[in-house]
Amino acid sequence: MELRNLVTFINVAELGSFTKAAALLGYSQSTVSFQIKQLEDELGCLLFERINHTITLTERGRELISYAHQICALEEEFKENLKEDKTYSGHIHVVTPDSVCEEMLTAHYLDFHRKYPDISIRFTTGDSGVMLDMLDHNEADVIMTLDHRLYNKDYIIAKEQQLPMHFVAASESRFEGLRSLSIKDIINEPFVLTECGQGYRRVFDRELAKRSLEITPVLEIGRTDIITSLVAESNLISYLPDFVTKPLIKSGKLCYLDVCDMNIEIWKQLIYHKNKWMSKSLRTFIDYVKREEFSD
Amino acid sequence: MELRNLVTFINVAELGSFTKAAALLGYSQSTVSFQIKQLEDELGCLLFERINHTITLTERGRELISYAHQICALEEEFKENLKEDKTYSGHIHVVTPDSVCEEMLTAHYLDFHRKYPDISIRFTTGDSGVMLDMLDHNEADVIMTLDHRLYNKDYIIAKEQQLPMHFVAASESRFEGLRSLSIKDIINEPFVLTECGQGYRRVFDRELAKRSLEITPVLEIGRTDIITSLVAESNLISYLPDFVTKPLIKSGKLCYLDVCDMNIEIWKQLIYHKNKWMSKSLRTFIDYVKREEFSD
DNA sequence: CCTTCTACATCTAATTTTTCGATAGATAAT
DNA sequence: ATTATCTATCGAAAAATTAGATGTAGAAGG
Numbered sequence: 001m002e003l004r005n006l007v008t009f010i011n012v013a014e015l016g017s018f019t020k021a022a023a024l025l026g027y028s029q030s031t032v033s034f035q036i037k038q039l040e041d042e043l044g045c046l047l048f049e050r051i052n053h054t055i056t057l058t059e060r061g062r063e064l065i066s067y068a069h070q071i072c073a074l075e076e077e078f079k080e081n082l083k084e085d086k087t088y089s090g091h092i093h094v095v096t097p098d099s100v101c102e103e104m105l106t107a108h109y110l111d112f113h114r115k116y117p118d119i120s121i122r123f124t125t126g127d128s129g130v131m132l133d134m135l136d137h138n139e140a141d142v143i144m145t146l147d148h149r150l151y152n153k154d155y156i157i158a159k160e161q162q163l164p165m166h167f168v169a170a171s172e173s174r175f176e177g178l179r180s181l182s183i184k185d186i187i188n189e190p191f192v193l194t195e196c197g198q199g200y201r202r203v204f205d206r207e208l209a210k211r212s213l214e215i216t217p218v219l220e221i222g223r224t225d226i227i228t229s230l231v232a233e234s235n236l237i238s239y240l241p242d243f244v245t246k247p248l249i250k251s252g253k254l255c256y257l258d259v260c261d262m263n264i265e266i267w268k269q270l271i272y273h274k275n276k277w278m279s280k281s282l283r284t285f286i287d288y289v290k291r292e293e294f295s296d
Numbered sequence: 297m298e299l300r301n302l303v304t305f306i307n308v309a310e311l312g313s314f315t316k317a318a319a320l321l322g323y324s325q326s327t328v329s330f331q332i333k334q335l336e337d338e339l340g341c342l343l344f345e346r347i348n349h350t351i352t353l354t355e356r357g358r359e360l361i362s363y364a365h366q367i368c369a370l371e372e373e374f375k376e377n378l379k380e381d382k383t384y385s386g387h388i389h390v391v392t393p394d395s396v397c398e399e400m401l402t403a404h405y406l407d408f409h410r411k412y413p414d415i416s417i418r419f420t421t422g423d424s425g426v427m428l429d430m431l432d433h434n435e436a437d438v439i440m441t442l443d444h445r446l447y448n449k450d451y452i453i454a455k456e457q458q459l460p461m462h463f464v465a466a467s468e469s470r471f472e473g474l475r476s477l478s479i480k481d482i483i484n485e486p487f488v489l490t491e492c493g494q495g496y497r498r499v500f501d502r503e504l505a506k507r508s509l510e511i512t513p514v515l516e517i518g519r520t521d522i523i524t525s526l527v528a529e530s531n532l533i534s535y536l537p538d539f540v541t542k543p544l545i546k547s548g549k550l551c552y553l554d555v556c557d558m559n560i561e562i563w564k565q566l567i568y569h570k571n572k573w574m575s576k577s578l579r580t581f582i583d584y585v586k587r588e589e590f591s592d
Numbered sequence: 593c594c595t596t597c598t599a600c601a602t603c604t605a606a607t608t609t610t611t612c613g614a615t616a617g618a619t620a621a622t
Numbered sequence: 623a624t625t626a627t628c629t630a631t632c633g634a635a636a637a638a639t640t641a642g643a644t645g646t647a648g649a650a651g652g
Contacts, residue, residue, distance in 0.1 A: 001371055002298045004639095019599060028641045033601060035639090043378055046573045051434040052648055053599050058573055059386050060378065067374040071367050075297055078363040082339055082356065090355050136619090138347040275347045277354055300610095315628060324612050329630060331610090348619055349628050432648085 090281035099224040127198040167257040191217040386577035395520040463553040487513040
């Protein structure tokens with residue numbers, strides 16, 4: 001039973017004529033005869049009685065009419081639904097590192113939600129490896145990495161930006177004001193860093209390894225807001241992107257250390273999979289993030 | 297959009313795999329790919345995201361799933377409906393002459409209704425010409441004629457029976473006991489007959505005309521029950537089938553006239569159109585009438 | 593009563609659609 | 623590294639749909 005036949009059937013029933021239905025639907029009359037016969041054969045019952053030149057719906061035919069109408073109505077309804085502008089609705093799954101997640105939510109989310117109230121977003125966090133896997137399995141719609149500069153033909157970098165990073169310490173620390181430090185000068189200080197294997201932490205470790213150095217931090221924690229406030233209140237030092245430390249640098253609680261021989265490139269990248277279907281809401285979200293998140 | 301594609305779509309979505317759906321449905325994998333593509337092209341939107349080996353329903357796909365389920369459910373429901381034994385339901389339109397109608401209703405209807413309470417019947421009356429026209433236009437499902445013996449390749453005679461007919465008079469009339477009358481002996485008596493042009497009345501008139509005779513009845517009326525009771529109470533005579541007069545013959549109120557030279561063949565025939573769709577209820581009704589109505 | 597018109601069924605042939613099988617490209621699994 | 627697996631795609635084969643011609647038969651109109 002195919003929709004084509006049901007449509008023909010409905011028209012024949014309504015017009016009370018094979019010939020008229022054929023003309024209306026742009027079929028030849030024999031085609032209409034065939035289609036109805038096809039239905040009758042499949043259902044194993046007569047749909048129309050043909051007596052002389054009069055066709056009359058049988059009991060079964062009358063029953064089918066009702067079903068056929070319902071079925072066609074559903075089809076139409078769906079197609080109508082499709083036409084509706086779905087610009088600003090839908091669900092987006094965004095995955096970012098912990099620090100970015102916090103920043104995006106506090107700095108921009110409310111504004112975004114106000115502008116596009118129908119786009120629902122799920123934010124989760126993960127490290128770079130997990131995030132890329134999620135893209136590969138279509139479990140994330142878009143991710144943001146803070147890591148080395150990533151290139152891969154399977155991913156589209158919607159936007160990227162190098163992130164300046166600094167070693168930071170409390171303003172009252174003994175490093176305040178010192179110029180031209182070397183990494184070796186601070187390598188034995190008590191460090192508090194983000195978790196091992198994640199994002200810029202991994203880049204950092206790798207860079208140290210190149211110099212045959214290693215740091216065993218006294219504390220590892222993902223939440224960068226906690227790291228910064230700890231550093232500000234202690235003799236601990238850390239290595240963080242400026243956007244994380246900016247508030248406390250401004251308020252004078254933290255200071256940058258002038259370490260010259262450790263220039264690490266950390267990139268912030270907004271990435272989605274090259275096969276990703278760009279719904280209008282995803283497009284909107286990505287454009288928003290490109291504009292707002294990368295402006296500072 | 298054809299049902300075939302929707303079924304495939306549902307299976308792909310449920311199994312999360314084109315290949316598995318193909319195996320399940322007995323298609324080749326390329327066919328499934330093609331069918332889904334066909335849907336996507338027609339609807340102008342992506343239904344599945346294909347990222348690596350993972351297919352995921354898009355927003356639109358998820359919407360379609362719901363519609364597709366509803367549509368397929370309707371189809372199934374209808375087919376289930378068909379399977380149900382519709383033996384004893386449906387509507388039948390029966391057309392008979394006045395006299396038969398009365399007899400069938402009083403003698404058999406209640407019994408039939410008790411046996412097949414779900415078959416609804418509409419009885420209407422008409423003369424032979426009207427009845428045959430109704431068959432031709434599928435306005436009557438089955439008719440019963442009391443007329444000359446009808447043959448026509450378009451009609452199926454479900455059952456037929458010759459009806460004995462007699463001239464009748466009141467038992468106390470002067471014809472009682474007379475033997476070997478001729479039609480000419482009674483032609484001038486006051487006749488009460490059924491209406492002109494109907495069934496056996498027409499046959500009767502034609503037969504008289506052959507002999508260059510004519511009767512102008514003093515009363516014409518369709519209702520044979522009225523004719524018989526009038527005859528029984530008066531000097532009127534009539535010409536009627538035995539099944540009509542039987543009760544009053546038995547009770548001795550009427551007597552047959554022994555007219556030898558007027559042997560009219562009147563047939564009772566149960567007829568339907570050769571193209572008539574035999575629903576089970578119609579079959580049942582016809583079988584019942586053949587058994588009961590023609591038994592006496 | 594005869595002719596013409598209309599309606600549906602059926603047959604054949606043409607066309608279109610569907611399907612398959614093979615292959616490619618790419619990831620996942622071992 | 624090699625083998626499985628998965629989907630897309632292409633060309634050919636198969637199947638289904640469609641149209642056109644013809645047949646039959648009743649309806650309509652003169």
